[in-house]
Amino acid sequence: MQIESIRQRLQALGALPVHEQRVLRDWLQRRPYDGGRRRPEDFLPKALRAALPQIDAELGGLVRLLSSHPTDDGSARLLVGLADGQAVESVLLPRGGLCVSTQVGCAVGCQFCMTGRSGLIRQLTGGEIVAQVALARSLRAVKKVVFMGMGEPAHNLDNVMDAIDLLGSEGNIGHKNLVFSTVGDARVFERLPQGVVKPALALSLHTTKPELRAQLLPRAPRMSPVELVERGEAYARATHYPVQYQWTLLEGVNDGDDELDGIVALLKDRYAVLNMIPYNSIPDLAFRRPAWERCREIARQLHRRGVLTKLRDSAGQEVDGGCGQLRARAAQPRQS
Ligand code: SF4
Numbered sequence: 369m370q371i372e373s374i375r376q377r378l379q380a381l382g383a384l385p386v387h388e389q390r391v392l393r394d395w396l397q398r399r400p401y402d403g404g405r406r407r408p409e410d411f412l413p414k415a416l417r418a419a420l421p422q423i424d425a426e427l428g429g430l431v432r433l434l435s436s437h438p439t440d441d442g443s444a445r446l447l448v449g450l451a452d453g454q455a456v457e458s459v460l461l462p463r464g465g466l467c468v469s470t471q472v473g474c475a476v477g478c479q480f481c482m483t484g485r486s487g488l489i490r491q492l493t494g495g496e497i498v499a500q501v502a503l504a505r506s507l508r509a510v511k512k513v514v515f516m517g518m519g520e521p522a523h524n525l526d527n528v529m530d531a532i533d534l535l536g537s538e539g540n541i542g543h544k545n546l547v548f549s550t551v552g553d554a555r556v557f558e559r560l561p562q563g564v565v566k567p568a569l570a571l572s573l574h575t576t577k578p579e580l581r582a583q584l585l586p587r588a589p590r591m592s593p594v595e596l597v598e599r600g601e602a603y604a605r606a607t608h609y610p611v612q613y614q615w616t617l618l619e620g621v622n623d624g625d626d627e628l629d630g631i632v633a634l635l636k637d638r639y640a641v642l643n644m645i646p647y648n649s650i651p652d653l654a655f656r657r658p659a660w661e662r663c664r665e666i667a668r669q670l671h672r673r674g675v676l677t678k679l680r681d682s683a684g685q686e687v688d689g690g691c692g693q694l695r696a697r698a699a700q701p702r703q704s
Contacts, residue, residue, distance in 0.1 A: 369430060369495035371530040377423070382413035391420070392538040395427050396498060398505045430499035436507070443683035444507075445694075448500060454489065456518050457694040458500045461683050464511035468500040469694070470528050471519025476551055477587050478572075480616055481692040482650050483518045492519070494530035501535060512545040516570065518694045522553035529563055536565030544568050544609050551588040552596045561606055570612040570643075571600050575622045576630030584621075597634050604639040610676075611640045616692065617666070618647050619658040628669055636674040644679050648690035 378388045390412070393399065412420070431448045434455060438444040442462040449455050456469035472489040474481070504510050513535060515521045521528040532548065535541045549570040550556050560566060575581050578592045600611040613635065617623050635642060644667055646657040667679040682690030
């Protein structure tokens with residue numbers, strides 16, 4: 369179900385913009401319809417009022433919780449079923465964050481990511497993307513949504529932008545707390561600045577070397593790290609919010625001193641923060657995470673050399689819910 373078709377359905381039942389807003393807010397902010405008549409928007413047209421139980425059931429049926437896998441750090445991996453039997457994963461993050469999926473599978477095929485190994489199975493609709501937020505809010509408060517789960521948001525751009533627009537307007541989430549994450553795609557830099565709700569931007573960098581990046585992200589658009597940063601910088605300046613560069617630390621691959629020199633040349637004095645995330649292990653892959661002390665040393669050195677760097681350990685990794693570990697588990701034989 370696309371967001372536009374939800375709106376059209378409401379309009380066909382006589383909803384004015386204020387009524388539409390009321391129904392969508394109740395859904396996304398988990399406010400049960402109380403039948404109250406204290407505010408103008410409570411006076412829903414009769415046909416809409418009559419159809420509300422059915423509409424609620426349809427919106428509530430877009431996704432369902434198949435299982436929840438909590439960890440001690442306050443995060444939880446959620447296995448989320450879709451109406452056609454496919455499944456995606458969302459991750460509840462500490463401090464009110466939620467990581468949502470935008471596709472079943474992913475076509476980019478990053479070498480260190482589990483999701484990419486299945487290829488793209490299908491796009492999520494805008495309704496299915498925002499329904500992950502409504503579902504998570506039935507479990508606890510959600511104040512921030514990052515589009516960093518399964519899928520490359522740039523490959524499902526219309527639906528992701530619709531979801532961002534709805535979450536930023538009726539979902540009560542500030543635009544800086546909506547984080548669009550991408551490997552970099554010319555369409556993203558053209559379209560995001562035109563949106564009503566302009567999200568924060570996270571760009572997957574992973575290396576400063578174009579050839580290595582082409583190996584690690586084999587089906588990402590051929591945009592050089594220099595161009596990626598130039599375009600990211602323009603977006604950050606236009607939206608007055610820093611770009612987050614993402615860097616999965618892989619031992620012996622992109623954790624050397626040569627990369628540190630490249631990072632300083634690329635990111636020093638940029639309106640940006642560099643998030644370094646040690647690799648989370650994935651079965652059958654030969655990559656390894658560097659020792660924690662090496663990771664800290666890298667972050668320290670970059671800081672000293674003028675690059676704002678945060679070293680992050682992925683939330684949820686102990687339940688395979690960390691960066692790069694998500695996959696469509698229900699599509700595979702159950703292990704337990
Ligand atoms: Fe796709 Fe992101 Fe995984 Fe790369 S890291 S394969 S873009 S889901």
